Amino acid sequence: MAPKIPESLAAPELRIIAGELYNDDFPVLVELRGWKPKKGSGGYLPHGEKAKRLQSLKPAELAPFINQLLLAREIHRDYAYGNRSDYLLEAASRYKINVKKIELDFTKELKEKKFAERKAATAKKKTQTSAKSGSSEKRENAKNAANAAGAPTPNSEAAKIAHALHSGEGRDKVHLHPDGSAHMVYDEDTCVGCGCTHLSPCPGGCSWTNIEAHTKRGLCSACKAKGIKFVPVHFKGKEGAQMAAKKKAKKIKPASKKKEKTTPAQASG
Numbered sequence: 001m002a003p004k005i006p007e008s009l010a011a012p013e014l015r016i017i018a019g020e021l022y023n024d025d026f027p028v029l030v031e032l033r034g035w036k037p038k039k040g041s042g043g044y045l046p047h048g049e050k051a052k053r054l055q056s057l058k059p060a061e062l063a064p065f066i067n068q069l070l071l072a073r074e075i076h077r078d079y080a081y082g083n084r085s086d087y088l089l090e091a092a093s094r095y096k097i098n099v100k101k102i103e104l105d106f107t108k109e110l111k112e113k114k115f116a117e118r119k120a121a122t123a124k125k126k127t128q129t130s131a132k133s134g135s136s137e138k139r140e141n142a143k144n145a146a147n148a149a150g151a152p153t154p155n156s157e158a159a160k161i162a163h164a165l166h167s168g169e170g171r172d173k174v175h176l177h178p179d180g181s182a183h184m185v186y187d188e189d190t191c192v193g194c195g196c197t198h199l200s201p202c203p204g205g206c207s208w209t210n211i212e213a214h215t216k217r218g219l220c221s222a223c224k225a226k227g228i229k230f231v232p233v234h235f236k237g238k239e240g241a242q243m244a245a246k247k248k249a250k251k252i253k254p255a256s257k258k259k260e261k262t263t264p265a266q267a268s269g
Helices: 011-021 027-033 049-055 059-081 086-094 099-148 157-167 221-225 237-251 264-268
Strands: 174-176 182-184 208-211 217-220
Touching (some): 011 049, 059 086, 157 182, 208 221, 217 221
């Protein structure tokens, strides 16, 4: 005689069925139930944890939970194999769910999401490009402003003096003054503003507006247009006296000694 099968299943049997159907690969269902595995667990519940959670379900919650598991399994299978599940469509029809509307809404939402992501990426890239160009523009403007204000350039006299005093290179070309100022003495006519020379003029061309003969310091027309002023060297005190003496020695030549002519009478007398 065949065993009699009960028309309705009790809670213990329903828990057994739920335990066989339950799978941690159903992230949506796990999230809804608050059963998300802890970090470091590899995404799966520890041994015995699943039984505890199923045991926590009330008898009235078991049947709906099993139905959710079946739907989740079909969704998972549908996603994995790319097939439309007849079971899901039948369930949707029973629950009067408009599948077509869901698909259209999902397509629209996905399209809007991708558009928003592209827009955000474009805006981010534009901001980064603008920041880079803005920084370059600021540096260029600062450089132009500095040039216009007569700020020293790497080849200016002030920069060369600082380099010579710091490194010792070209120190013999630097003349210090008692008042703490200094100037360079060049081997050829050189602009104190940009360092250009007769053989190496400014890129746009320039001409001399000032030349100091004893130091060969000068100022080109390009630097003068930027507002750079030429300050001639004025020697004071002991240094001035020494320089003046040198200049005087160059200009005044010592008189040559002439032998006095003697007459025969003076020689004999």
